[in-house]
Amino acid sequence: MLLKSPIRGRSEHHMEERPSVLMSYLRVTQHMSQQFRAHFGKLNLTFPQALVLNVLGEEGPLPISVLAERTGSANSTVSGIVDRLERLGLARRERSEHDRRVIYVSATEQYRLLHQKAATDVSGYFNSLLDTMTPEDRAMVAEALYKLDNLLSTAERTVRLDGDGEAPQKR
Numbered sequence: 001m002l003l004k005s006p007i008r009g010r011s012e013h014h015m016e017e018r019p020s021v022l023m024s025y026l027r028v029t030q031h032m033s034q035q036f037r038a039h040f041g042k043l044n045l046t047f048p049q050a051l052v053l054n055v056l057g058e059e060g061p062l063p064i065s066v067l068a069e070r071t072g073s074a075n076s077t078v079s080g081i082v083d084r085l086e087r088l089g090l091a092r093r094e095r096s097e098h099d100r101r102v103i104y105v106s107a108t109e110q111y112r113l114l115h116q117k118a119a120t121d122v123s124g125y126f127n128s129l130l131d132t133m134t135p136e137d138r139a140m141v142a143e144a145l146y147k148l149d150n151l152l153s154t155a156e157r158t159v160r161l162d163g164d165g166e167a168p169q170k171r
Contacts, residue, residue: 025148032126039125043114044088048073052081053090053111061094061106090114 019027036047045053048071055070056062062070068078082105085091090111096102107115130138 035129036125048077048081049085049090052078052085053107053115056091056105056107057111057115061104063096063102063104067105085111 033047036050040047040050043050051071052067055067059070064075064078064082067082068075071078073081082091082093086093090108091105092108093103093105096104130141133141
């Protein structure tokens with residue numbers, strides 16, 4: 001689906017066709033995935049593994065359920081990623097001292113060394129890509145993504161609460 005929208009710097013009567021927001025989002029995520037795969041492939045890490053490690057590195061030990069929430073993945077997916085990271089010596093599981101049913105995942109010292117040596121920080125890598133944009137364009141993208149994230153989070157909560165699967169109505 002193509003929508004007519006003004007191109008920045010052009011007057012309203014000079015309309016150019018652009019892909020819909022959904023198609024633009026899908027293309028951007030595809031490009032980002034390719035870039036991240038190329039970057040992290042050099043380190044023998046997949047993008048999901050690097051993302052999990054980045055969250056652990058920034059937030060410290062977390063239960064699998066919280067780690068899954070932070071990475072936008074299912075518990076079972078994150079558990080499999082953590083299995084592979086443990087085999088690589090980059091993450092470890094530890095039982096909570098307060099509640100033996102809860103298992104925390106943390107990044108290891110080996111990960112911290114790799115992180116320092118190879119700059120595996122997902123945020124840092126992504127920011128280096130964004131540094132090619134003007135500050136105004138970065139701010140505009142950040143604001144649009146913030147709004148989209150809030151809208152999608154609200155829709156998810158609504159679906160969980162009423163279970164109808166319908167998008168929220170415009171207010």
